[in-house]
Amino acid sequence: MSKTVLVLVETVDDYLPLLEQAGYRLVRAQTPALRAEAIARDGGQIDAVLTRGPLGLSADEIAALANLKIICVIGAGYEQVDLAAAAARSITVTNGAGANATAVADHAMALLLALVRDIPRADASTRRGEWNRVISPSVSGKRLGILGLGAVGLAIAKRAAQGFDMPISYHNRSPRSDVPYTYCDSPLALAQASDFLIVATPGGANTRQLIDKTVLDALGPDGFLVNIARASVVNTADMLEALRTGAIAGAGLDVFDDEPAVPDALKALGNVVLTPHVAGQSPEAARDTVALVLKNLQAFFAGEPVLTPVRG
Structure with missing residues (x-):
């Protein structure tokens, strides 16, 4: 008998046939209205849910899915999945740790380069017929700090160290013994310890507003912040004030508190580069993400350990 997967994500459509070809029945519900309708209509038949961190799965929704056995989250973050409700039902939760690390790391470096070298404003002024040869800082050789040295953080560190000769420091919940980088407590x-600070840690209660006024002041007026993780890790009000007053030099942001809304105060600033939460999106990342979901589903329904379990 085939298993039924409720698909809440909207970014991997081209590769969902990988699941169908493996025999899974998909119920696509990629808007809030379709989601509520599908849970009400098919709740008793759904064996698995495919979601992502910001979309999550609430306790009420879990309660309405009487046959639910596994929740697969694409991407590393799972902050809006009610892990306690899942654990109470012994529902397995997996994430997509590492599946899109290459794409996210590429985007982090692209944001950093665009920000520090002031590429967007140089492009815009050149298109206007101006010739503003502004002198921008170099990237190579600067000190890079990475908050969160998981799969994405490691991929960023590799690019920065090997491609740009950057000394790497990092902060994690605990030091890693398998890397040559400097741990900060x-x-x-x-x-x-940083000229540039990249946020690469998952969201959630444990990392909420780790970057605040004190940290931004320490980064300093020549320092740049890049966030390709979750907006919740940074105190947005403190960051806006730091950007306005020159307490930091600039910020590159792919994530925001109330997506898809972006604060007008951010849009008005000239020392920011903004992208619409696309760091983890590429054809290759989407393919690898769905392939990992399939491996987790196949392992789970075969009674084997899943590849990327989330511990509640």
Whole structure:
């Protein structure tokens, strides 16, 4: 008997046939209205849910899915999945750790380069017929701090160290013994040791607003911030004030508190580069993400350990 997967994500459509070809029945519900309708209509038949961190799955929704056995989250973050409700039902939760790390790391470096070298404003002024040869800082050789040295953080560190000769420092919940980079015991210490600070840690209660005024002041007026993780890790009000006053030099942001809304105060600033939460999106990343979901589903329904379990 085939298993039924409720698909809430809207970014991997081209590769969902990988699941169908493996015999899974898909119920696509990629808007809030379709989601509520599908849960009400098919709740008793759904064996698995495919979601992503910001879309999540609530306790009420889990309760309405009487046959639910596994929740697969694409991407590393799972902040809006109610892990306690899942654990109470012994529902397995997996994430997509590492599946899109290459794309996210590429985008992080692209944001950093565009920001520090002031590429968007140079492009815009040149298109207007101007010839503003503004002198921008170099990237090579600068000190890079990475908040969160998981799969994405490691991929960023590799690019920065090998491609741009950047000394790497990092902060994690605990030091890693398998890397040659310098461990800092707090976000504040990391900012003090960095010219550029990239946020690459998952969202959630444990990382909420780790980057605040104190950390931004430590990064300093020549420092740049890049966030390709979750907006919740950074205190947005503190960041806006730091950008306005010159407490930091600039910020490159792919994530925002109330997506898809972007604060007008951010749009008005000339020292920011903004992208619409696309760091993890590429054809290759989408393919690899769905392939990992399939491996987790196949392992789970065969009674084997899943590849990327989330511990509640």
